[in-house]
Amino acid sequence: xxxxxxxxxxxxxxxxxxxxxxxxxxxxxxxxxxxxxxxxxxxxxxxxxxxxxxxxxxxxxxxxxxxxxxxxxxxxxxxxxxxxxxxxxxxxxxxxxxxxxxxxxxxxxxxxxxxxxxxxxxxxxxxxxxxxxxx
Numbered sequence: 001x002x003x004x005x006x007x008x009x010x011x012x013x014x015x016x017x018x019x020x021x022x023x024x025x026x027x028x029x030x031x032x033x034x035x036x037x038x039x040x041x042x043x044x045x046x047x048x049x050x051x052x053x054x055x056x057x058x059x060x061x062x063x064x065x066x067x068x069x070x071x072x073x074x075x076x077x078x079x080x081x082x083x084x085x086x087x088x089x090x091x092x093x094x095x096x097x098x099x100x101x102x103x104x105x106x107x108x109x110x111x112x113x114x115x116x117x118x119x120x121x122x123x124x125x126x127x128x129x130x131x132x133x134x135x
Contacts, residue, residue, distance in 0.1 A: 031075045035084040038093040041086060048082040050128075050134060051109040053119055055100045057089045062121035063104040067123045070106075073131065110134055 034092060036044055045051050054070050056063035067085075074083040088095040088103060098107060098114070107118035108130060116130055 010066060029079040030082060031078040033070055033074050033085045036084040036086040036091070036094075038091045041084075041091070041094045042127050044082070044084055045109050046112045049111060050080065051082045051084060052131065053084040053086055053107050053109065055067040055086050055088050055095055055098075055103055055105040055107070056102055057087060059089075066104050066106075069127065072124065072129060077131060090097060 034044060036053065041053075045053070052070075052073070054063075054066070056067070070083055070085070071082070077083075086094055088100060102119050104119075104121060106118045106127070107114050108118075115134060118127065118130060
């Protein structure tokens with residue numbers, strides 16, 4: 001196989017990759033937080049431009065207090081911000097990887113990277129201000 005043939009093969013493969021990438025459906029608008037697991041976390045965060053993940057546990061009273069606020073924000077920012085919830089008791093690997101020491105903890109991801117964090121139950125306006133800072 002000549003160098004020209006090899007280059008042509010690579011060029012065709014890249015063109016096919018670009019065409020298939022452009023045909024991917026746009027992500028659906030989600031109006032409530034998605035339950036995440038250790039297995040689904042990376043894909044969820046990596047497939048959206050802006051993600052807020054609520055690290056929580058069933059027994060945590062402040063977590064239960066902030067849950068309705070997170071749900072409201074998911075509806076309010078639907079299509080612009082994707083919200084996830086990760087139960088730290090059921091998914092310790094991800095919680096440990098991000099050094100979650102207290103809950104609730106909300107991590108803000110922009111293009112797959114953590115850009116901000118809020119620890120504890122805070123008023124809705126505090127979370128709105130953080131979100132708007134990154135939109």
